[in-house]
Amino acid sequence: MTQKIDFKSPLEVGFTFEKPITFSTQEISTFAKLCGDLNPLHHDPERAKSSRYGGIIACGPHTSAVYLSTMTAFLAPKYLGIGIKSEFEFCKPIYPNIELTIKWVVRTIIPKPRLHGYIVVSEGGIYNNDEELLLGRGTFIITEK
Numbered sequence: 001m002t003q004k005i006d007f008k009s010p011l012e013v014g015f016t017f018e019k020p021i022t023f024s025t026q027e028i029s030t031f032a033k034l035c036g037d038l039n040p041l042h043h044d045p046e047r048a049k050s051s052r053y054g055g056i057i058a059c060g061p062h063t064s065a066v067y068l069s070t071m072t073a074f075l076a077p078k079y080l081g082i083g084i085k086s087e088f089e090f091c092k093p094i095y096p097n098i099e100l101t102i103k104w105v106v107r108t109i110i111p112k113p114r115l116h117g118y119i120v121v122s123e124g125g126i127y128n129n130d131e132e133l134l135l136g137r138g139t140f141i142i143t144e145k
Contacts, residue, residue, distance in 0.1 A: 003113040057093040117143030
């Protein structure tokens with residue numbers, strides 16, 4: 001039985017994507033609590049203020065989840081996107097109420113007829129102007145089924 005892909009890849013190598021993002025103080029606290037992170041750096045303004053960071057910062061699971069969600073939701077919104085692998089480097093803290101930018105660039109697209117889709121590797125990060133706050137690499141499948 002021959003397997004094939006019934007649609008053309010919606011992406012091309014080199015495709016870039018940018019999206020503005022802001023993490024509010026309330027979102028930072030809520031997300032951290034939902035994932036069980038009770039570190040005062042995410043909830044307690046007074047404790048956070050006296051820390052080396054000087055205030056509330058977003059937790060790693062929050063920033064990486066927001067970053068990853070843009071990969072499939074915005075790169076190929078008409079298709080199903082399934083994450084396979086991700087890597088992160090947390091370069092600098094992410095503070096609340098600052099407009100940041102999520103950026104992606106598609107590095108590799110591999111047709112996978114057995115999976116009825118394409119494996120896509122993208123790299124990017126979350127930036128404050130040109131300052132790298134989070135760097136990431138994600139591998140996911142784009143499919144219709």
